[in-house]
Amino acid sequence: MPVERLLATPEAEAVVExxxxxxxxxxxxxxxxxEADGRFPREVxxxxxxxxxxxxxxxxxxxxxxxxxxxxxxxxEEIAYRSASVxxxxxxxxLSCYPLAYHGADAQRDALLxxxxxxxxxxxxxxxxxxxxxxxxxxxxxxxxxxDGAGYRLSGTxxxxxxxxxxxxxxxxxxxSTDHSGGISCFLIDAGIDGLVVGAPExxxxxxxxxxxxxxxxxxxxxxxxxxxxxxAGLRIALSALEAGRLGIAACAVGLAQRALDDxxxxxxxxxxFGRAIIDHQGLGFLLADMAAAVESARATTLSAARLRDAAxxxxxxxxxxxxxxxxxxxxxxxxxxxxxxxAGYTKDYPVERYMREAKVMQxxxxxxxxxxxxxxxHLAKG
Amino acid sequence: xxxxxxxxxxxxxWAEKKLDAADKTVDRKSVDNVMNEMDEYGVEExxxxxxxxxxxxxxxxxGPAKAVETIxxxxxxxxxxxxxxxxxxxxxxxxxxxxxxxAKVISTLSPDLVITSSEASDARGGVIGAxxxxxxxxxxxTQARKVTVDPAASKVTIERQxxxxxxxxxxxxxxxxxxxxxxxxxxxxxxxxxxAAKKKPLTTLSAADAGLDAASVGLAGAATSVVxxxxxxxxxxxxxxxxxxxxxxxxAGFLAAQKLI
Ligand SMILES: Cc1cc2nc3c(=O)[nH]c(=O)nc-3n(C[C@H](O)[C@H](O)[C@H](O)COP(=O)(O)OP(=O)(O)OC[C@H]3O[C@@H](n4cnc5c(N)ncnc54)[C@H](O)[C@@H]3O)c2cc1C
Ligand SMILES: Cc1cc2nc3c(=O)[nH]c(=O)nc-3n(C[C@H](O)[C@H](O)[C@H](O)COP(=O)(O)OP(=O)(O)OC[C@H]3O[C@@H](n4cnc5c(N)ncnc54)[C@H](O)[C@@H]3O)c2cc1C
Numbered sequence: 001m002p003v004e005r006l007l008a009t010p011e012a013e014a015v016v017e018x019x020x021x022x023x024x025x026x027x028x029x030x031x032x033x034x035e036a037d038g039r040f041p042r043e044v045x046x047x048x049x050x051x052x053x054x055x056x057x058x059x060x061x062x063x064x065x066x067x068x069x070x071x072x073x074x075x076x077e078e079i080a081y082r083s084a085s086v087x088x089x090x091x092x093x094x095l096s097c098y099p100l101a102y103h104g105a106d107a108q109r110d111a112l113l114x115x116x117x118x119x120x121x122x123x124x125x126x127x128x129x130x131x132x133x134x135x136x137x138x139x140x141x142x143x144x145x146x147x148d149g150a151g152y153r154l155s156g157t158x159x160x161x162x163x164x165x166x167x168x169x170x171x172x173x174x175x176x177s178t179d180h181s182g183g184i185s186c187f188l189i190d191a192g193i194d195g196l197v198v199g200a201p202e203x204x205x206x207x208x209x210x211x212x213x214x215x216x217x218x219x220x221x222x223x224x225x226x227x228x229x230x231x232x233a234g235l236r237i238a239l240s241a242l243e244a245g246r247l248g249i250a251a252c253a254v255g256l257a258q259r260a261l262d263d264x265x266x267x268x269x270x271x272x273x274f275g276r277a278i279i280d281h282q283g284l285g286f287l288l289a290d291m292a293a294a295v296e297s298a299r300a301t302t303l304s305a306a307r308l309r310d311a312a313x314x315x316x317x318x319x320x321x322x323x324x325x326x327x328x329x330x331x332x333x334x335x336x337x338x339x340x341x342x343x344a345g346y347t348k349d350y351p352v353e354r355y356m357r358e359a360k361v362m363q364x365x366x367x368x369x370x371x372x373x374x375x376x377x378x379h380l381a382k383g
Numbered sequence: 384x385x386x387x388x389x390x391x392x393x394x395x396x397w398a399e400k401k402l403d404a405a406d407k408t409v410d411r412k413s414v415d416n417v418m419n420e421m422d423e424y425g426v427e428e429x430x431x432x433x434x435x436x437x438x439x440x441x442x443x444x445x446g447p448a449k450a451v452e453t454i455x456x457x458x459x460x461x462x463x464x465x466x467x468x469x470x471x472x473x474x475x476x477x478x479x480x481x482x483x484x485x486a487k488v489i490s491t492l493s494p495d496l497v498i499t500s501s502e503a504s505d506a507r508g509g510v511i512g513a514x515x516x517x518x519x520x521x522x523x524x525t526q527a528r529k530v531t532v533d534p535a536a537s538k539v540t541i542e543r544q545x546x547x548x549x550x551x552x553x554x555x556x557x558x559x560x561x562x563x564x565x566x567x568x569x570x571x572x573x574x575x576x577x578x579a580a581k582k583k584p585l586t587t588l589s590a591a592d593a594g595l596d597a598a599s600v601g602l603a604g605a606a607t608s609v610v611x612x613x614x615x616x617x618x619x620x621x622x623x624x625x626x627x628x629x630x631x632x633x634x635a636g637f638l639a640a641q642k643l644i
Contacts, residue, residue, distance in 0.1 A: 002415050014455055014577045022571055052574025065574050 001265075003258060003299075005074060012071045019053055019075040023082040031083045034209040035354060038201070040166050041209060042122070044086055045093075048079075049119025054093055057244075058101055062113040069244075069306035073251035077299070080255025084358040085210040087255060089122075091248030092162045096123030096171045098241040099186050103229035111225075112188065121168035125245075126158040126215055127238050133160070134371050136173070137181040137235060141217060143174040151224045152176070152187070154195070154217040160365070164213025165198040167191055172215070173238055176231045184234035188226045195220030206357030245366050246319045247309065250302040250326035253362045257295045257330040260337035260355045264288060267341050284340065291333045298322075298329040317379040324372040327362040334359040384438035384534055387494040388429040388462065389485060389515075390422040392446050392453040393505040400505060406602060407609040408475045409505050411447060418453040421500035423460075423569035425562050428530055429498050430461045430570070436534050439463045441492055445473060445484055451585070458580035459572035465583070466492070470590040475602030478506075482514030484600055487593050490519060496539065497559040501526055512561030522554035528565040532556075 007013045026047050034041050048054055057072040058064025065072075072094075080087035097116045100109060115121065132138035141156025154174055161170070170189045177183035189196070199214030229237050265288055268279035278284050302325075305318035334355040338345035345352045363369045394400055398414040429440045442457040442465040444450050454465045468488050476484065489497060497519070499512040516523030524530075527541035528549060537556045542549040544563050572580075590600060598604055624633045638644045 010452070010455060011577050011581060013452075014459060014572070014580075015574060017456075018459075018572055018574070018577065047571070050573065051571050056574065 001262070003077075007071065007074070012067075015053075015056070015065075015067065015071060016074050016078060018051060019078040020081075022047055022051060022053070023079050023086075027079070027082040027086055031085075031209070032351065034083075035085065036208075036348075038208045040211055041083075041086060042166060044083075045089065045122055046120075048086075048090065052119060054090060054119045055097070055117035057094065058097060058113075058117050062101070062109060063117040064101075068310040069247055070303055070310055073247060073302060073306050076248055076251040077255035077258070080252040081259045083209070084252060084256050084355075084362075085207045087252040088207060088249070089163065089210055091245060091252060092125055093123045094248060095241055095245040096125040096167075096169070098244055099171050099228045099237045100188055102240070103186070103233065103237045108225065108228065116169070122163060122166065124161050124163035124167035124170045125241070126161045126164075126170050126172045127242075128158065128160045130157060130159045130214075134368055136238060137184065139173065139175060139184065141172075141174040143176050143185060143187065143222065145176075146221065149224070150221065152222045152227070154187070154189075154220045154222055156217055158215040158217070160202070161213055161215050162210060162365075164215060165201070165211055170215065171228075171241075172217075173234045174217075176234075179232065181235050182232050184238070185231050186228040186234040186237045187222050188228055189220075189222055193220055193222075205360065206354065207361055242366055243316050243319050244309070246323040246372075247302065247306055249362055249366045250298070250305070250319075250322040253323075253326040253330035253359065254295065254299045254302055256355055256359055256362075257291075257298060257326075257333040260330075260334040260352060260359075261288070261291045261295050263350075263352055263355075264291065264337040264340040267344075271342075278340075287336055287340065291336050294329040294333050298326040301325045317376055320367070320372040320375040320379075323366065324369050324376070327359070327369060330359040331356075331363055384432060384436045384532065385493065385495045386429045386432060386438060386440045386498065387443055387489050387492055387496070388422075388425050388440060388457070388498045389489075389500075389511070390426065390442055390444050390453055390457050391419045391503045391505075392416045392444065392450040393419045393503055396420060396504055402609070402612050406475060407612060408602070411449070416449060416452070418456050419500065419503045419505075421502055421504070421562075421564060422453075422457075424564055424566050425498045425500045426457045426460050426462060427567045427569040428560075428562055429496075431567065432496065432530065432532050436532060438495075441466065441494070443485060443488055443492075444468070445476070445481060445488075447474070451587075454585060455577075455580050456572060458583045458585075459576040460570055461576060463583060464585065466586045466588060468588050468590075468593055470600075472590050472597050472601045472603075473595075475605060476600050477605040477607045478508045478510050478514060479606050480600045480604050482511055482518055484590070484593065484595055485511070486515055486518035487595060488588065489515065495534070495557050496532065497521070497557070499559065499561045501561045501563050512559055516559035519557075519559065522558045524552050524554055524558055524560045527560050527562045530560055530562070530566070 026044050056065040056067040060066035127136050129139045143152040143154045168191050172187050172189050176185040195218045197216045201211045271278045302322040305322040308318050309315040337352040344350050394414040395417050401410040403410045433440050440462040442462045445468040502509040524541045526544045528544045529542040531540045539558050540553045543552045
């Protein structure tokens, strides 16, 4: 059943339809093979970029689309409906542009942002380290000032970098002083510089078409004008970017859950047991009804957080709630989709087992759902 | 080159198509509607010809108010302006009436070239291109898989798709060309195109504005009528042959009965 969307303008409708069309024609025919073979569909990002869909929520004067999150997130949802790997990639790319767009100096933005938002290069966002995931302030990668003033020398190992090895630029966080949370800084780094080695892709449970790697820095030289937002501002920048990124992940989860629901319903209308379609057995019909309710409420929660953000209201708590609700819903819905398909659901001949593997990571990255609860609880405690 | 391209809004290709119970016209209300996919190729070809030779592309559609979505899509792909013929009295127009109405509108635009696609995916008449040419008194070049325009010599040449190979067909301009999917790879609209489309001229005409006589269009004026319709029968379940050591013989027997071997 097509999703009922209330979009404010015909242009917004056209943008969401464009995403749906591209996803249907460019992604759907290849997603199964790409996931099975672990192949990153770089060409799809080129098509999305040329259509202007990689820069939707950024200001028009830098080449972005100037679109509200409410529209951008529904575009992500349509992409996630066809491929979680691609949708997560679009969200991560968007995240990687965020620090420069909102914390860069004017001269930096004028010089660098139009290219980032052109849809041609692909970005990555590198905050986590092997021993600093939920607690990013535990990071040890260090950037020391080069004595001749040429810039910073970066050394250390970053971890879990989505688009590692395929990105054209990396937004990287590193320590410029020992101050626990006040000593972290943000850098915009080109791929392929000396002193940067990309690790082997992690062998993951899902999102297999999306490479996740370590970045190993060994005295890599970063020019001074690639420091974003001043020394020590890094953690604040990282967290503000993640607040936006969490909404992106929530939208990916909604799209994935919608797909699992639609596949499950289609199967349940067709499959017969005891002389009738399994959807007509109340026990299974109710399971599907709960799945539909979970998808709809996840979407509503996500878009409500987006509207707060679009209205420039504080939205950190709402974004954490949306990420928590939508990704938990996606996990439950995809798991139940496997149940609806019975034995078939447990085989790789049907995509629902993949959806379930893909949903799992959404409860983990961009702040685990425990961390989201921590954020929400802190807001409650503050009153 | 002043190019007119016709586009039709149709129920989504994958949607189950139904006829309205009351008047047996195609039900366009209960489904998602999209631009007839083959018309994307028509629009693309019009844009390519414009890009090569200069000029302007005008989109023409006849359809309900919602069909403006399809116009916007053509404009966001790059067409310059559009005419939307829409009127309750046009509902139920058959191919003859549709072509008469479209021809009336198109003739006021004095095109050098009219492009249609070969077939709309809902009614699949595959006739509008030919009917338009006849009504406009222009040469018709149908089933084009390649179009070459020579504005200086005022002629157009096409490769006309045939069962095995193609025929080269040439006509003087103005002419009506209908295209097939082989012809090109339609571009996607872009975000910028979508925003630009908002500002492009769109003329909305009622039947009266277009100078159409109400009695000659719509269900009232249709020369054909749908008397009854039945859904295609569901596919039968087929024959299951149990292999009891003689499976090969049984399959050969089945194929022989079908005159396949
Ligand atoms: C596929 C994939 C892609 C990723 N992409 C990126 C990327 O592009 N960029 C990037 O920077 N990172 C990325 N990550 C890293 C991701 O954000 C981290 O894995 C995540 O933040 C969790 O960190 P961790 O793995 O170190 O787990 P830990 O922090 O070690 O957590 C382990 C467990 O402890 C729980 N826990 C930790 N602290 C608390 C607490 N205070 N209270 C309650 N429970 C707690 C966690 O919820 C979790 O269940 C990616 C990860 C994956 C798997
Ligand atoms: C099941 C069924 C029910 C029908 N019911 C009725 C009925 O009740 N009464 C009745 O009178 N007729 C009816 N028709 C006829 C139908 O309305 C006509 O066939 C139709 O108007 C012409 O469209 P087509 O799809 O056959 O065009 P085609 O000839 O297949 O279309 C070729 C191209 O012509 C152009 N084109 C076609 N239509 C338009 C348009 N409206 N605007 C702009 N460009 C266009 C497009 O470029 C299109 O790609 C019915 C047909 C069918 C199959």
